[in-house]
Amino acid sequence: MIQDIEPRKFDITFKDMKPKNTDYALLFCEEFVLMKQPDGQERAAEFLTFNELNALEEVREVKKRSTYLFSIDDNKYFSVNIPKEKEMDCRKKVIREGKVLAWISQNAFRALKEKWLGFAGITAVQINRWFLNHRYCGRCGKPLIYSKTERSLICENCHITEYPKISPAIIVGIVDGDKLLLTRYADRPYKRYALIAGFSEVGEALEDTVKREVMEEVGLKVKDITYYKSQPWSFSDSLLAGFFARLDGDNTVTLADGELAEGTWFSREQIPVNQEEIALTAEMIRYFADGNDVFK
Ligand SMILES: [Zn+2]
Incomplete structure (x- = not known):
């Protein structure tokens, strides 16, 4: 099944941490993830590290927010989000880089050659979709903030906590x-x-x-x-x-x-x-x- 990635080990334990340059950076534009695509083959897509992401001129200058998602073995995965108004611009520009990079949709994760990469990708998409759909408090409309102690979003005004949608x-x-x-x-x-x-x-x-x-x-x-x-x-x-x-x-x-x-x-x-x-x-x-x- 999709979650059976042995001998690799998935760890979803919440951590409030900053990324290192060698960690994986999943840049999201809506529900699409920027990935490397060697030889233009969608099934062979791989994640970028922060080193590789920050080497892209179009992305380097944009204000980004990185959020720790999970680990697989010793590799840490972060979602990277940019302000909504910059997303489409960034998406178009990065595509001009050529066929080496591609914006991957969630259905492509079903078919990746490396099954554990597909599991990592779709799991990240679910967490990111929850971020996307919970930018604001549903009760008072103020922006939600990220908790530093657990995987949740908080409204400081209403003291409401939103947990990931499962x-x-x-x-x-x-x-x-x-x-x-x-x-x-x-x-x-x-x-x-x-x-x-x-x-x-x-x-x-x-x-x-x-x-x-x-x-x-x-x-x-x-x-x-x-x-x-x-x-x-x-x-x-x-x-x-x-x-x-x-x-x-x-x-x-x-x-x-x-x-x-x-x-x-x-x-x-x-x-x-x-x-x-x-x-x-x-x-x-x-x-x-x-x-x-x-x-x-
Ligand atoms: Zn509120």
Whole structure:
């Protein structure tokens, strides 16, 4: 899965620190990150160090704010933000440098050759998106400031603390004997088979979310809800909890209007192989197809 970057070690512990020249500098323009792109290959993109970033004439003179994000092994990663009014100008100028540098979008991190770089990139994007969306206090409108003691933003006027946005969500593999229910979304670019998934609502335990989403999306009842694994999924600011559950009663699928295009029961042998290794959904489908007892 995307977070499995062994033997490298990810450390998100909060630190209030200044960057060194050899640390990684992720310059953001909106949700795009400036990266090196050897030979113009997007899949081979690499992060710049502060040395390399500050060597760029277009960036050197602009006022920047660097914020420590996390470490992977001994390498420290910082987000670098410039004033909003300078962003587009900076983005255009840096592109003129040639093909060696590129502004990378979050979806490109799914496909980087070095999987751990993709994980670092998308994790940084999630934290930066939270900065972008919380520049001001939602109650009084004053600028929020960065806490020096934890990863949070504070309004000094209202004493409100904003924490990073992480939305809990569930994925559930519904099992009927030797069969698993696979679905396809109607209106999303992702066209492969998936499992039922959805965000938790206020007041719900994760198991309640499982039951509600299954009923809403395919009109089925489930029992024996069994936890499998979880996964941070920064593409949608979420934390996914994967479950398997047994069908309880009638197996007739009734699709909700609009959301799903298909919901089909597949036996283990019929299940199509999904090559996208970074996603919990794909791992769960494979785990079932491989003949494992998902309820033990
Ligand atoms: Zn306020």
